[in-house]
Amino acid sequence: MAISNSEGDSAAKERERKRKRSAEVGPSPSKWRTVSERTLYSSKLLEALRRVRGTAPADPPRSRAVREAADRVLAVAARGRTRWSRAILSSRALKLKPRKRRPAGPARSKKPLAGAAEMKRSPVLQRKARVLGRLVPGCRKLSFPTILEEASDYIPALEMQVRVMSALAAMLSSSGAGAPLSDRLGSSQPF
Amino acid sequence: MSSRRSRSRQSSSSRITDEQINDLVSKLQALLPEAGIRSNERVSAASVLQDTCNYIRSLHQEANDLSERLSELLATTDASSAQAAIIRSLLM
Numbered sequence: 001m002a003i004s005n006s007e008g009d010s011a012a013k014e015r016e017r018k019r020k021r022s023a024e025v026g027p028s029p030s031k032w033r034t035v036s037e038r039t040l041y042s043s044k045l046l047e048a049l050r051r052v053r054g055t056a057p058a059d060p061p062r063s064r065a066v067r068e069a070a071d072r073v074l075a076v077a078a079r080g081r082t083r084w085s086r087a088i089l090s091s092r093a094l095k096l097k098p099r100k101r102r103p104a105g106p107a108r109s110k111k112p113l114a115g116a117a118e119m120k121r122s123p124v125l126q127r128k129a130r131v132l133g134r135l136v137p138g139c140r141k142l143s144f145p146t147i148l149e150e151a152s153d154y155i156p157a158l159e160m161q162v163r164v165m166s167a168l169a170a171m172l173s174s175s176g177a178g179a180p181l182s183d184r185l186g187s188s189q190p191f
Numbered sequence: 192m193s194s195r196r197s198r199s200r201q202s203s204s205s206r207i208t209d210e211q212i213n214d215l216v217s218k219l220q221a222l223l224p225e226a227g228i229r230s231n232e233r234v235s236a237a238s239v240l241q242d243t244c245n246y247i248r249s250l251h252q253e254a255n256d257l258s259e260r261l262s263e264l265l266a267t268t269d270a271s272s273a274q275a276a277i278i279r280s281l282l283m
Contacts, residue, residue: 029222053265066265067258128240135247145207148215151243155222158250165257172264 032156037077042164044073049168071137074161083146084154087138212236219243 031037048069052062071088078085125144133139133147136154213236220226220239223246 029218049261049265052262062262062266063255063259066262067255070254070258122237124237125240128237128244131244132240132247135244135251143207145212145215148212148219151247152215152218152222155219155243155247155250158247158254162250162253162257165254165261169257169260169264172261 029152029156032153032160038160038164041073041077041160042168044076045070045164045168048073070161070165074157078153078157082150082153083139083142084137084150085157091137216240 049066052065052069075085075088080086129144129147130140132151133142136147136150139147139150142150216236216239220234220242223239223242225242
């Protein structure tokens with residue numbers, strides 16, 4: 001899949017791409033929007049949901065288990081290329097992982113840097129970027145541009161997750177009602 | 192700036208230019224729901240970040256609601272017919 005910003009081969013972009021070699025930015029957003037990705041996610045999610053159903057039949061927070069399963073399968077689908085996906089997978093493994101205090105003091109994130117974008121130093125932007133960093137898994141302590149990159153991948157991934165979960169819910173509710181399935185499923189539009 | 196100590200957060204951002212930040216912000220803006228409507232405006236980075244946060248929150252909320260619905264459906268739906276239906280749809 002071609003990367004989206006292949007036009008404009010400035011030296012700055014070359015450097016950025018070389019830095020990205022270390023898997024800082026993963027797949028392009030359009031990867032999440034393919035039919036094949038959705039189909040793969042659907043089947044993996046279904047397997048995971050069957051397990052949830054089997055292991056925790058009377059569990060009150062089963063919806064929590066469903067959400068976690070959906071997140072975990074989504075993170076696996078990212079193939080380890082993004083921080084948010086790795087954070088989801090590692091936090092599942094260590095459920096009781098304690099929240100670490102900020103290691104080297106809070107001043108680090110606000111230190112002015114030579115050559116850094118003016119925009120970054122605005123306290124309004126810093127604040128909003130921190131909020132965004134808390135919303136995207138594993139991005140609490142990351143730099144401003146990294147948070148933006150992670151969010152750019154996380155959003156289309158979440159959109160796919162919601163789309164597939166809606167479709168699954170629709171299919172399960174129609175099958176429960178015993179409606180003619182092939183018609184209903186054939187006409188469901190991937191939106 | 193090449194020592195490991197400073198690599199953790201700051202070294203990768205020390206060479207970030209305005210242009211790169213703008214690029215990231217506009218990529219993010221393009222992902223937001225109203226991207227088609229607002230694509231020609233100069234929207235501030237702060238409002239893009241704000242809209243991004245709001246959008247992610249709403250996606251999380253949708254995912255939670257769907258999880259609740261799915262957990263109820265899983266409880267009441269007959270497993271074999273559901274599986275057959277879904278497998279059929281995936282093969283279509």
